[in-house]
Amino acid sequence: MSKKNIFRALLLVSTVVSLFYVPWPIVTAWLKPVPNTIQEQLNQTINYGFDGVILYVDVAGKPPAFYAEGWHNTEQKIAAKPNALFKIASIDKLYTAVAITKLVGINKLDLNKSLAYYFPELNGKIEYADKITVKMMVQHRSGIPNYTNTPNFWNNPTQNAKEALELIKGLPASFKPNTEYEYSNTNYLLLSMLIEKAAGKSKFDYITEVILDPLGVTNTYNSIKDINLDNLMSGYYIGINNDIKTTNYGSMIATAEDVGIFLRALNNGTLFSGTENKIYASIYKYNHTGLIPGYQSIAEYHKNIDAVVVQFTNTTDFSGYNWNLSEISYNRIIKIIEKNNSK
Numbered sequence: 337m338s339k340k341n342i343f344r345a346l347l348l349v350s351t352v353v354s355l356f357y358v359p360w361p362i363v364t365a366w367l368k369p370v371p372n373t374i375q376e377q378l379n380q381t382i383n384y385g386f387d388g389v390i391l392y393v394d395v396a397g398k399p400p401a402f403y404a405e406g407w408h409n410t411e412q413k414i415a416a417k418p419n420a421l422f423k424i425a426s427i428d429k430l431y432t433a434v435a436i437t438k439l440v441g442i443n444k445l446d447l448n449k450s451l452a453y454y455f456p457e458l459n460g461k462i463e464y465a466d467k468i469t470v471k472m473m474v475q476h477r478s479g480i481p482n483y484t485n486t487p488n489f490w491n492n493p494t495q496n497a498k499e500a501l502e503l504i505k506g507l508p509a510s511f512k513p514n515t516e517y518e519y520s521n522t523n524y525l526l527l528s529m530l531i532e533k534a535a536g537k538s539k540f541d542y543i544t545e546v547i548l549d550p551l552g553v554t555n556t557y558n559s560i561k562d563i564n565l566d567n568l569m570s571g572y573y574i575g576i577n578n579d580i581k582t583t584n585y586g587s588m589i590a591t592a593e594d595v596g597i598f599l600r601a602l603n604n605g606t607l608f609s610g611t612e613n614k615i616y617a618s619i620y621k622y623n624h625t626g627l628i629p630g631y632q633s634i635a636e637y638h639k640n641i642d643a644v645v646v647q648f649t650n651t652t653d654f655s656g657y658n659w660n661l662s663e664i665s666y667n668r669i670i671k672i673i674e675k676n677n678s679k
Contacts, residue, residue, distance in 0.1 A: 362660050370668050370675075377672060378405040381665040385658070386651045387572050388416040389665070392592035394600060395673065396642035400593065409570045411579060420569040421555065422648045423587040424595060425626030427635050429524050430602060431543050431588070433474055433620035435531050438546045441612045444534040447471040447619065451478075454530055463509040470530065472514050473523040474619045479509035482520040490629060490654075493585050500525055500586075540588075547607065553597050556590040563589055571630020574653040580630045587628055592646040595635050599623070600644045603637040627652065632659060634666045641677050645670060 371377050374391065381389050388406035395401075402418035439445040451458060451473070452465040459465050468478045483489065483503040494500040501522070510518050528539045535542040540558035548556055557563050560582070568589065570579040601607040603622050623636040635646045647669070649662045 362657070362664070370671050372672070374401070374403060374669055374672055375405075377665065377668050378403055380668075381649070381661075382406045384661040384665065386649045386661070388569060388650045390416060390418055390420060390422065390569065390592050390648040391669065392418070392596045392644075392646040393669075393673065394596050394644040395677065400596070402593070407570070409579065410572065411570075416569070419555070419591050419593065421557070421563055421567045421589050421591060422569050422633065422650075423560075423571065423581075423585070423626075423628060423631040424590050424633055424635075425585075425587050425628045425631055426521075427595060427624045427626040427633055428588040430620070430622075430624050430635075431547060431598070432524050432527050432531070432539070434547055434602065434607060434616065435535075435539065435543055436470065436474060436527060437608070437612050437616040437619070439531065439534045440615050441610060445470060445530065447474075447615075451526065454533065455526075461505045463507075464513050468513045470527070471619055473527055476517055476519050476523055477514050478520065478523055479511040479513055479516070479518065480504065480520055480522045480526070481507045481510055482518070482522055483525065484521045490585075493583065495584070497525055497529055547598065551597055551601055551607070553590075553594040556588065556594045556598075558588060559586065560584055560589060569631075569648065569650050572651045573629045574651065574658065583629065585628045587626075587631070592648055595633075596644045596646045599635050599637055599646070603639075603644070627659065629654075632662055634662065638670060638673075641670075641674055643673055643677075645673070 368380070371380065374393070378389055378391065382405050386406060387410045388408060389404070391403040393401040404416035404418040406416045408414040408416045408420055436445060440447055447470045449470060450466050451462065451468045462480060464479060468480065472478045481504045483500045486503045489503070494503065504522055531539045531542055560568065565581065568581050571581045573580055605613050608616060626633040630652055631650060632652050633646070633648050637644050647662065647666045652658050
C-alpha cells in the first residue's frame with residue numbers, strides 16, 4: 337500500500353473514531369429547528385434529560401411570563417412550579433458586588449485598599465495579601481486559589497467561611513495579583529466577610545437592607561436553613577439517584593421572579609443612586625450564571641429586546657454536558673422572544 341493510501345486509511349479510521357465520541361444529543365439539540373413558542377421549547381428541554389425547568393421572562397411593556405415544565409420533585413411526581421425556590425449559586429455574586437458598591441459609595445470600603453489592610457491576620461497566610469486589592473477580588477484578578485477546587489470539596493462541603501478559608505491558607509497563589517484572570521469563589525468568600533466587617537451586620541442582612549427591601553422582593557433567602565424545603569425545587573446530579581437538595585453548599589435561595597426583578601433593576605440602574613452606577617460599572621458585570629450540584633441557572637438582561645430572562649434547570653453534571661444543553665435551551669428561547677418581538 338502506498339504512503340498516500342495508508343494516510344487515507346488512517347484518516348478514515350480517525351474520522352470514524354471521532355464520530356463515535358461526538359456528543360450527538362448536543363449536536364441534535366443545536367441543529368433542531370427552533371419552535372414557535374416558549375412552551376414547545378421547554379418541552380424539548382425536558383427531552384434533553386432535565387428533570388425540571390423554570391423560566392421567567394420579563395419583556396419591557398408586557399406583563400412578566402412564568403413557565404415551568406417537568407418535575408419539582410421527580411420521586412413524588414410533583415409538577416414543576418414557576419414560583420419554586422431554587423439555589424442560585426454564583427448568581428449571588430451580583431448581589432455581593434452591589435453590596436460592595438454600596439459600601440464604597442458611603443466610604444465604608446475602599447476598592448484600592450488591600451486584603452491585608454482589612455484582614456491583617458491573613459498576611460502570610462494568603463500569598464500577596466498585602467498587594468491584593470478589593471477591586472481585584474471583585475474582578476477575579478487576585479490569584480487567590482479557589483477553595484471549591486480543593487480535593488473532595490463537593491463530596492464534603494465546608495459548613496462555614498472559616499472552614500472554607502482553611503482549605504486555601506498557605507497555598508501558593510495562582511498568579512501575581514492583577515496579572516491574570518481566574519474565577520475563584522474564595523474572592524467572594526472574602527468579600528462576604530468584608531461586607532460583614534464594614535456593615536457591622538451579616539451579609540444577608542445588609543443585602544436585605546440595601547437591595548431586597550428597596551425592590552420589594554420577599555422570596556430571596558440566605559440559605560436552605562431559612563426556608564420550608566418543600567418549596568425548594570429538588571436537585572439531581574447525573575449518576576446519583578437521590579434528590580440532593582438538602583446538601584448545603586452555602587448558596588442563596590430565590591425564585592426566578594425575584595432574581596429577574598433584581599436583574600432588571602441592576603441593568604437599568606434603578607438599584608443605585610449617586611455615584612454608585614459609575615462605581616459598579618467599573619468593577620463587575622451585569623449578568624451571571626450559577627452551577628452547583630443539582631442546580632444550574634442563567635440570568636441575563638438582553639438590551640436588544642429589553643428583556644430579562646432567567647432559566648433554572650435542576651439536573652447537572654460537572655462534565656459540561658448538561659450545561660451545554662441548558663445554554664442551547666436558553667439561547668433558543670431568546671430567539672423565540674426576538675422573533676415574537678419583531679412581529
